[in-house]
Amino acid sequence: MRVALFLTCVNDTLYPDTGRAVVKLLTRLGVEVDFPMAQTCCGQAHYNTGYRHQAEPLARHFSDVFGEGGEGGYDAIVTPSGSCGAMVRELYPRMGERARAEGRGESLATALAPVVPKTYELTEFLVDVLGVTDVGAYYPHTVTYHPTCHGLRSLGLGERPARLLRSVKGLELRELPGAEECCGFGGTFAMKNSDVSAAMGTDKVRNAESTGADVLCAADNSCLMHIGGTMTRLRSGVRPVHIAEILASTEEEPLA
Structure with a gap:
């Protein structure tokens, strides 16, 4: 292919x-x-x-x-x-x-x-x-998954990302409270409505912290950019990682 x-x-x-x-x-x-x-x-x-x-x-x-x-x-x-x-x-x-x-x-x-x-x-x-969920990945971290708005509502990704993450060796997937709530990025929304955007980002980060996970992952770096910036400002111990980098990681060649 x-x-x-x-x-x-x-x-x-x-x-x-x-x-x-x-x-x-x-x-x-x-x-x-x-x-x-x-x-x-x-x-x-x-x-x-x-x-x-x-x-x-x-x-x-x-x-x-x-x-x-x-x-x-x-x-x-x-x-x-x-x-x-x-x-x-x-x-x-x-x-x-x-x-x-x-x-x-x-x-x-x-x-x-x-x-x-x-x-x-x-x-x-x-x-x-491709019809696969086990992609041969290894990622020894606790992870929580944020379903971004376009993936969730426009593309209807549903359980696909979670199924892939559950098949990663060494990975413990923890449920994110308020997972379906927007992170507050929304492209130009974050600039035009910065106070609201920042409050939504803070809620998302606090929910991620409540899971005890090391990593918050998503399928869209624009949202992870917003969440990651909020994590930095809040001095959070959680870090943002794109799901591709988790799925590409192996025991021999860890990526993230």
């Missing part, structure tokens, strides 16, 4: 180790991973802030890069980001339909149609496409 890694701009800029972990993990599972160098922002920040027309060229570029017209021939497009995965799967079709409704033709919807259904968040790709 040949897949394209859609790393996302947050990971590319701030968390490259997550991308390396995805490559290591998928390669270990026998997947051929390609990284299309022309990839850019998916347009989520523009779209969510109200600049929807400005997001359309980025969506079209995504299709050009990852679709048949680009390096192409991919069986799947895999991303370690629930929010960017949701942008492609949930909001790209809306963009295409809106362009059609506004009389701007079928071209955007047609361009996006091939890439939308084969874009997967990492954990759903592992469970639904």
